[in-house]
Amino acid sequence: MTPFAAMAGLVAQILEAPPPEYNAGPYTAKKVFSINPNRDCTTLIGSLEQSRKKFNACYVPLTDEIYLPKDCDETKGKIGKTCKGLVEHEEGHARGWRHKP
Numbered sequence: 001m002t003p004f005a006a007m008a009g010l011v012a013q014i015l016e017a018p019p020p021e022y023n024a025g026p027y028t029a030k031k032v033f034s035i036n037p038n039r040d041c042t043t044l045i046g047s048l049e050q051s052r053k054k055f056n057a058c059y060v061p062l063t064d065e066i067y068l069p070k071d072c073d074e075t076k077g078k079i080g081k082t083c084k085g086l087v088e089h090e091e092g093h094a095r096g097w098r099h100k101p
C-alpha cells in the first residue's frame, strides 16, 4: 500500500456518500487526474488549514472539474474501493450536491 493509499483509506472511513438524488445521473464536469490533488485543490478552492484536513479529491465549481488522485483513473485499469468512494463523492458534488455548513 502506498502512503497515499494508506492515508486515503483513513479518510474513506469518514467519507460521506452523496444523498441518493445526487448519486446517479449526468454531469458536465471533466475529471483531472493529479499526482497531487491536495496541492491542486488547495490552489483552486482554498486551504483547509483551519480544519487541518487535506484534500484527497475535490470538485471545483468555477472550472467544473473534478480533481482526483492519479491512481483513480478508471480508464487505466481497475480502481480500488477508496478511489470508488472518492469518485462517487466528487461526482455527487458535480451534480450539485453541497455539504451542509
Ligand SMILES: [Zn+2]
Binding pocket: 089, 093, 099
Ligand atoms: Zn465533499
